[in-house]
Each structure stands twice: as C-alpha cells, then as structure tokens.
Amino acid sequence: xxxxxxxGTPQSxxxxxxxxxxxxxxxELKIVxxxxxxxxxxxxxxxxxxxxxxxxxxxxxxxxxxxxxxxTTTPNNTAFIWSGVAGANGYRxxxxxxxxxxxxxxxxxxxxxxxxxxxxxVASYSSLVGxxxxxxxxxxxxxxxxxxxxxxxxxxxxxxxxxYQPDNLTFTPNILNFGNNGVFSTVSQNIQITNGGIGPAMxxxxxxxxxxxxxxxxxxxVLLNPSAxxxxxxxxxxxxxxxxxxxxxxxxxxxxTSHTLLVLGTGLNALISLDFTAFDxxxxxxxxxxxxxTLNIRNPGNMVLVFGMFYSGDFRGTTTCGSQLAAGASCSTxxxxxxxxxxxxxxxxxxxxxxxxxxxxxxxxxTGSSSCGKQSxxxxxxxxxxxxxx
Numbered sequence: 001x002x003x004x005x006x007x008g009t010p011q012s013x014x015x016x017x018x019x020x021x022x023x024x025x026x027x028e029l030k031i032v033x034x035x036x037x038x039x040x041x042x043x044x045x046x047x048x049x050x051x052x053x054x055x056x057x058x059x060x061x062x063x064x065x066x067x068x069x070x071x072t073t074t075p076n077n078t079a080f081i082w083s084g085v086a087g088a089n090g091y092r093x094x095x096x097x098x099x100x101x102x103x104x105x106x107x108x109x110x111x112x113x114x115x116x117x118x119x120x121x122v123a124s125y126s127s128l129v130g131x132x133x134x135x136x137x138x139x140x141x142x143x144x145x146x147x148x149x150x151x152x153x154x155x156x157x158x159x160x161x162x163x164y165q166p167d168n169l170t171f172t173p174n175i176l177n178f179g180n181n182g183v184f185s186t187v188s189q190n191i192q193i194t195n196g197g198i199g200p201a202m203x204x205x206x207x208x209x210x211x212x213x214x215x216x217x218x219x220x221x222v223l224l225n226p227s228a229x230x231x232x233x234x235x236x237x238x239x240x241x242x243x244x245x246x247x248x249x250x251x252x253x254x255x256x257t258s259h260t261l262l263v264l265g266t267g268l269n270a271l272i273s274l275d276f277t278a279f280d281x282x283x284x285x286x287x288x289x290x291x292x293x294t295l296n297i298r299n300p301g302n303m304v305l306v307f308g309m310f311y312s313g314d315f316r317g318t319t320t321c322g323s324q325l326a327a328g329a330s331c332s333t334x335x336x337x338x339x340x341x342x343x344x345x346x347x348x349x350x351x352x353x354x355x356x357x358x359x360x361x362x363x364x365x366x367t368g369s370s371s372c373g374k375q376s377x378x379x380x381x382x383x384x385x386x387x388x389x390x
Contacts (some may be wrong), residue, residue, distance in 0.1 A: 057086070093119070115137070183240065283368075293336075346370050374379055
C-alpha cells in the first residue's frame with residue numbers, strides 16, 4: 001500500500017505505508033473509524049489490516065549489532081545492542097532457544113517459550129535473566145511507536161551461544177616462595193597478573209586462604225583489559241615453625257573461572273646474642289640516675305630477629321632497637337638505675353623474641369643509698385659500679 005498527499009498523479013511522491021502486509025491483493029481501502037485516521041486494508045484471504053495515517057514515515061527494521069551471528073556471550077551478563085529506528089519510541093526484544101517460536105508477523109509479539117520477551121525505550125537491552133550455559137539462542141527486535149500505534153517489521157535474526165569466553169590470566173612468578181623466615185617476622189613479595197586473553201577479565205575477587213600468616217593487597221582495576229597487567233603484594237608472617245603454604249585465588253567474573261597460585265614459606269627460629277644476662281649497678285643516691293650501662297643485642301643467625309623489651313623495678317632504658325633485627329645486625333639499649341628507696345633494689349629487662357627459647361631475662365640489681373655521692377667530713381663518698389656479670 002502506498003500513499004501520497006498531493007492528489008495522486010504518476011509524478012506524486014508516493015510513500016510506502018503498511019510495512020509487513022502480506023503479498024496479496026488489497027480489495028478495499030477505508031478510513032475507520034471517523035476521526036482516528038486509521039486506514040483499513042481488506043486483503044484477499046489474509047484478513048483486514050489497519051494502518052495509521054498520521055503522515056509519519058513507516059518504521060524500519062533495526063539492525064542487530066551485538067551479539068552477532070555465531071558469537072559467544074557471557075551467560076549471566078549479556079548485553080543486546082541494535083541500531084535505532086527513526087520515529088520509534090520503543091523496541092520489543094525476543095530471545096528464544098527455539099527459533100521456530102519467534103513471530104514473523106509485525107502485528108504479533110507472541111513468543112511461547114521465549115526466555116526474554118521485553119521492551120526497551122532505547123536501542124539496547126541488558127539481560128537480567130541468566131542464560132543457560134552452552135545453549136544456542138536466537139534473537140530479534142521490532143521498533144514501535146506507542147503514540148500512533150505503528151509496529152515496524154521484525155529485524156533479521158541473529159544466533160549466538162551463551163558460553164564462557166576463554167581467558168588466559170597468568171601469574172609472574174607462577175609459584176611464590178618466601179623461603180626461610182624467622183617466626184613472627186614480616187616479609188613481602190610482589191606478583192604480576194597478566195591478561196593474555198582476547199577479552200577483558202572482570203577481577204571480582206582476589207583472596208588468600210590462610211589469612212593468619214598471609215595477606216594480599218593489590219592495585220588491580222576491576223576490569224583488566226587484554227594484554228594489560230597489574231601488581232599484587234603478598235605478605236608472609238610465619239606464626240609457627242616449619243613449612244607454611246596457602247593458595248591465592250583470583251576470580252574472573254567475565255567467564256566464571258578461578259585461577260590459583262601456590263604461596264609458601266618456612267618459619268624458623270632466630271638467634272640472639274646479649275652482652276650480659278645480669279648486672280649490678282652498686283650503690284646509687286636515692287632519687288638520682290646512675291651512669292648508663294649499654295647492653296648490645298646482636299642477631300648472629302640468618303633469620304630476622306623479632307623482639308620486644310620491657311623494664312621493671314627502678315630501671316629504665318632508651319634504645320636504638322626497633323621491633324625487628326636483620327640477620328647479622330645489632331642494636332643497643334642504654335640502662336639507667338634510679339633507686340626510689342634505700343636498700344637492695346631488683347628488676348629486670350624481659351625480652352620476648354622469636355628464638356627457640358621464646359624469651360630472655362636480664363637480671364638487674366642495685367642499692368639505694370641516702371649518702372652515696374655526698375660529702376662526708378670534706379670527703380666525697382663515691383658510688384660503686386661493679387663489672388657486669390655474664
């Protein structure tokens with residue numbers, strides 16, 4: 001059926017209307033009902049068709065853009081895209097695993113068995129329906145205008161497979177071995193992830209199994225594009241002696257796959273060397289500080305020494321030591337006796353460490369005196385500073 005608004009001569013600008021009508025003779029044309037400008041076309045043996053007469057151009061068929069024929073999509077995240085149609089204010093989309101059930105008649109959108117039968121105001125549609133894995137689906141789209149009742153023809157169909165795109169996520173190195181480390185020490189190493197696949201990888205989860213002795217941090221984007229890399233940092237802090245191992249797991253939500261990396265290390269006891277294990281400061285005037293005594297702490301082993309020092313009694317100290325001492329390194333603490341009362345005063349330095357013994361004690365003694373260091377009859381009464389006991 002064609003129409004024109006200039007009188008209908010051979011030179012008129014005839015316009016095709018009624019897209020989708022069957023290829024049969026039209027026996028009668030009639031505008032019905034009055035005032036609604038609908039053209040009734042009575043066909044030979046194929047029923048009557050109504051065509052809106054609002055002067056607008058007929059709607060065309062969309063062109064399907066994605067997924068295209070023969071493509072593979074992600075079952076739980078399929079995006080449908082097609083070309084827009086001039087004059088349309090909405091689109092119908094049908095997706096079915098049985099193409100025989102899809103309609104061809106523009107006046108029909110019935111699709112028994114369609115897994116998706118929906119509308120969209122724009123030329124795209126994101127599926128919230130999980131498609132069956134390794135299943136072939138066929139889809140088609142129709143443009144419509146709800147204002148004038150026009151339905152465009154159904155698009156050409158496209159067939160795709162709801163499957164997983166293979167990826168190629170790799171780790172460098174492919175095994176992470178921390179080697180020997182002192183128990184309670186902390187050491188970190190870096191890993192690089194590379195996406196060698198043909199599609200982006202959605203890194204939905206990066207985790208490590210043994211969170212008591214291992215941890216992981218990363219600077220990876222959620223979407224890792226093909227050929228892109230990103231860094232991870234794994235930290236090992238052994239809490240017991242012996243070989244410790246775990247798995248680092250990365251989940252790619254783009255295709256539902258997981259990748260694992262073996263992570264291991266060995267916890268060993270460290271060694272410690274102390275200048276002395278006991279010291280007597282001798283007599284010291286009550287309320288005053290003694291001359292400081294230096295205690296050198298050395299790590300003669302191959303493991304990191306982890307330790308902490310605690311003072312008790314009338315003794316205090318300042319130290320150059322941190323909480324860890326590298327293999328072969330040394331540090332010192334300066335101990336001062338400050339008696340608060342007369343008589344023998346006792347205390348200690350308690351060192352908790354990651355050696356086999358687990359702790360070491362430095363016994364400290366001194367004598368509080370009310371006369372030590374004072375003048376007596378013009379003579380200075382000195383304080384006693386004995387040699388340290390090993």
